[in-house]
Amino acid sequence: MEPKKGANRAMPMSVALIADRLVRSEMMEAHVKRPEAECVVARRAGLSPFTLQNLKRGRLKNVEAVGSKIRTAFVATLERQLAALETELVAARELDRDVDFGTAEAAIAQARAALGK
Numbered sequence: 001m002e003p004k005k006g007a008n009r010a011m012p013m014s015v016a017l018i019a020d021r022l023v024r025s026e027m028m029e030a031h032v033k034r035p036e037a038e039c040v041v042a043r044r045a046g047l048s049p050f051t052l053q054n055l056k057r058g059r060l061k062n063v064e065a066v067g068s069k070i071r072t073a074f075v076a077t078l079e080r081q082l083a084a085l086e087t088e089l090v091a092a093r094e095l096d097r098d099v100d101f102g103t104a105e106a107a108i109a110q111a112r113a114a115l116g117k
Contacts, residue, residue: 015067016055018074023052025077045073075115082111 019041026037035049042049046069054060055070089104 015063015070016058019052019055019070022070022074022077025081041073044076045069078111078115082108082115085111 022041022045023034023037026032026040027034030037030040032040038052039049042052045052047066051060051066055063055066060066085104086108089101089108092104093101
């Protein structure tokens with residue numbers, strides 16, 4: 001039995017979406033344009049910027065090899081963002097002890113659970 005025609009496209013698309021999310025995140029954090037953000041994300045993932053471009057265009061032949069590097073970079077980015085949020089939460093608590101930060105703490109706990117920490 002042959003696999004469905006669209007079955008192979010599910011993984012490349014999810015990896016491409018993760019890569020795009022990484023690029024958009026870098027654009028916002030560093031206030032840079034897309035080409036520079038793509039270079040930074042590619043370097044952090046241990047890839048060539050052209051590999052990211054080929055992934056985005058659907059021209060990449062070995063998505064599985066690139067996928068693990070993209071996912072590793074994504075987890076590292078999420079952990080970095082989580083650490084930054086925790087730092088901001090501590091600073092906010094020091095500024096105003098009367099404010100209830102239960103919602104922020106719940107979000108951080110949920111992020112930790114998603115990362116398996």
